[in-house]
Structures are given as structure tokens and as C-alpha cells.
Amino acid sequence: MSFELMILLIFILGLGILYSQKYQRILADRVEQVRIMESAFEHTALGMAIISPDFRFIKVNQAYADIVGYTRTELLRMVPKDFIYPEDHEKDTPYTQEVFAGNIHSFTSLKRYIHKNGNILWIRATFSAVRNKSGNIKYFIAQIQDMTIAKKAEDELRKSRDDAEVLARTDYLTNTLNRRAFIERLKEELERTRRTQKGFAMILVDVDYFKKVNDQYGHLAGDYVLQQFAECLGNIVRAYDFIGRYGGEEFIICLPDTGIEQATMVAERMRESVEALEVDYLDSLIKVTGSFGVAAYDSHSSDTLDELIERADSAMYMAKHHKNTVYQWVS
Incomplete structure (x- = not known):
């Protein structure tokens, strides 16, 4: 083997090792990013869920399960409408239509959920669409927050103001x-x-x-x-x-x-x-x-x-x- 060929092989081998190390670093970074995202999904105080385009649960965190009272296993067999208050079923329909049409990326609404124990909850829910390169929706990310106490306090404050206005008149x-x-x-x-x-x-x-x-x-x-x-x-x-x-x-x-x-x-x-x-x-x-x-x-x-x-x-x-x-x- 000539000296020049040996030098070329050593260079190629070194370049391969260099790129292999770089790939391993990139892969390690990606794994760490996924781990951080997974940890954030699991441990955030907000209820979070990944929902398919046909509105079935793909994944839910524990906070989501705790808010609605169902286990994560039960939720994976359900759709959100199963526990949304009947009169609020169609409340989000105009917004979801706009999301599917590509006119908006996300929306937030306040509506009533029925806890597994039968109690009525006021929930602030945010739906965001995640799309593929073709622009089609891959899934939704849903975030929910229990606003029942805040809504009750707001209603009581409004009633107090209304009562005060009535008394003044x-x-x-x-x-x-x-x-x-x-x-x-x-x-x-x-x-x-x-x-x-x-x-x-x-x-x-x-x-x-x-x-x-x-x-x-x-x-x-x-x-x-x-x-x-x-x-x-x-x-x-x-x-x-x-x-x-x-x-x-x-x-x-x-x-x-x-x-x-x-x-x-x-x-x-x-x-x-x-x-x-x-x-x-x-x-x-x-x-x-x-x-x-x-x-x-x-x-x-x-x-x-x-x-x-x-x-x-x-x-x-x-x-x-x-x-x-x-x-x-x-x-």
C-alpha cells in the first residue's frame, strides 16, 4: 500500500469517527430534549393530553386525569365529549372548524365538564393543532385548567355588584x-x-x-x-x-x-x-x-x-x- 493511500484511508477513518461522534452528540441531545418534554408533560400542573384529529385521546398526563376524575386508562377509551356538559358540546365547534380550515392555529374556551363523581366543573381549555409538513393535522395538544373556584368567586362578585345596584335603585x-x-x-x-x-x-x-x-x-x-x-x-x-x-x-x-x-x-x-x-x-x-x-x-x-x-x-x-x-x- 502506497504512503498516499494510507494517508487517505487514515483521513477517511478519522472523518468517520468525527461524524460518528457528532451524530452521537446530536442523538444524545435529541434524547435529552425528548426526556425534558416528557418530564414537562408528566409533571406540569396543567392537565395535558394529546388528541387525534378524530378527537380520541392518544396520551394524557396525571393532572388531566386528576381534574376529570377518571384514570388515564379510562380516558384512553374515551373522547372529550364523554364528560363535557351536554349544553356545551357544540360550544367549540366554530373554532375547531376554523382550525381544520387552517384559519387559526389554536383557541381557548371556558366550558363545563362533568367530573366522574357527577360534580360540575368550569374548565378553561386550550386546543392547539400540530401539523405535518403537508399542513395536515397530526394531532391536537389540549391543556385544561380547573377554574371552578375562580368562576364561583367571579359569579358571586357579579351577583354582589348586581345586588348592590338593585339596592341603590x-x-x-x-x-x-x-x-x-x-x-x-x-x-x-x-x-x-x-x-x-x-x-x-x-x-x-x-x-x-x-x-x-x-x-x-x-x-x-x-x-x-x-x-x-x-x-x-x-x-x-x-x-x-x-x-x-x-x-x-x-x-x-x-x-x-x-x-x-x-x-x-x-x-x-x-x-x-x-x-x-x-x-x-x-x-x-x-x-x-x-x-x-x-x-x-x-x-x-x-x-x-x-x-x-x-x-x-x-x-x-x-x-x-x-x-x-x-x-x-x-x-
Whole structure:
């Protein structure tokens, strides 16, 4: 063998050894990357699963199993819809369609799952598509997080805010709108009336001889009478009418889409209902009546709400001269 050929063979052998070592390092790096990914998959606090394009579980971690209550073996025989709350089955359909179409890569949604023990869980789920070189979906990576406690706290906070808003708008004693809330609602009704070209009517009512009730039976009795009086009025009105406590023993009622004659008939029914009312308080039957003033707003009118209320008040003032009667404002 010539010296030159020997040198060439030694060079080729050395090059092979060099590339072999490089390949081994690359292979070792890949193995380490897989080990790290496997460890991350298994030990993350998030529930993770690999799901086939036809939505069957390929692999799940222990956190996923712990969240839904099923074993990993059980999950591999299931599909996600098996424990998604029935009414939420189609919640993700538009998004999965977008993923299959290639318009989006992933999406996150909040929906209900049914734990194996039957409890309802609120789950934040993220689905991400993994595609091959051809762009077809190989599998989905799903991540889930139990948001039940957070969702409950959020709902309770929202309810507290809603309750606070209701309380801010409601008369504490009679559960009708307070004066401020009634005027705000009345302004909305005025705007609606101008759009629809339909009028509305208003009734202002005062409890007759209310001071005598307080003097004879006490203020707690008077409060109870006001509660029963307001309930009596509420039993007459329609669902979309609204009642407010205007002040003291005065109440104000708005009747949308109602003319003066119809409103007067409503006020008369209220008067009769109040007249028949017997308030049972500490074994005493307290009888009360009311004086009603009625006014109406024409959609073509340029009158203000203050002017309308003043008209109803003037009619009520006339009624109070006679007590237990209904007067309508006449221009």
C-alpha cells in the first residue's frame, strides 16, 4: 500500500469517527430534549393530553386525569365529549372548524365538564393543532385548567355588584323604585315614546290620613301599611309598567303605551283594591284609602317630564280634597 493511500484511508477513518461522534452528540441531545418534554408533560400542573384529529385521546398526563376524575386508562377509551356538559358540546365547534380550515392555529374556551363523581366543573381549555409538513393535522395538544373556584368567586362578585345596584335603585321599605331610579326610567320611557310615537300615562297616589295611622298605631305600623299599599298597587299593573316611591306616603306609576282614559280605569281599579285592603298588624285591622291623580303624555307634545309630573300632582291634589277618589288632569 502506497504512503498516499494510507494517508487517505487514515483521513477517511478519522472523518468517520468525527461524524460518528457528532451524530452521537446530536442523538444524545435529541434524547435529552425528548426526556425534558416528557418530564414537562408528566409533571406540569396543567392537565395535558394529546388528541387525534378524530378527537380520541392518544396520551394524557396525571393532572388531566386528576381534574376529570377518571384514570388515564379510562380516558384512553374515551373522547372529550364523554364528560363535557351536554349544553356545551357544540360550544367549540366554530373554532375547531376554523382550525381544520387552517384559519387559526389554536383557541381557548371556558366550558363545563362533568367530573366522574357527577360534580360540575368550569374548565378553561386550550386546543392547539400540530401539523405535518403537508399542513395536515397530526394531532391536537389540549391543556385544561380547573377554574371552578375562580368562576364561583367571579359569579358571586357579579351577583354582589348586581345586588348592590338593585339596592341603590330600590326603596328599602316598599321594594319599589326609589325616586331617582324612577326618574331615570321615566326619561328612558320618554325617549322610547318619541321613537315609537306612542304616549304613556302617569298616576300619582297618596295614602289618605296616613298621619293618623302613625299616630294611632305607631311608625312601624305605618311602615307596614306602606309595604302592603305598594304591594296592592303592584298587583294591578302590567309587567312592563313600573312603580316608584315618590316620597313619604306618595307613589308614582308609569303606564307605557297608555292613554288618559285607560290610565284612569287602571287608577280606579287600584283605588278599589286599596279600599278593600285590610292590613292586619298586631291583631289590629288597619283600613286605608288612596287619592289618585292621572295625567298622560302625548308623543307629539313638547312638555317636559317635570310638567307631566306637575299635572299628575295637581290632579292628585284635587282628589285629596275628597279622599278615596280618582282625578284626571284636564287642560
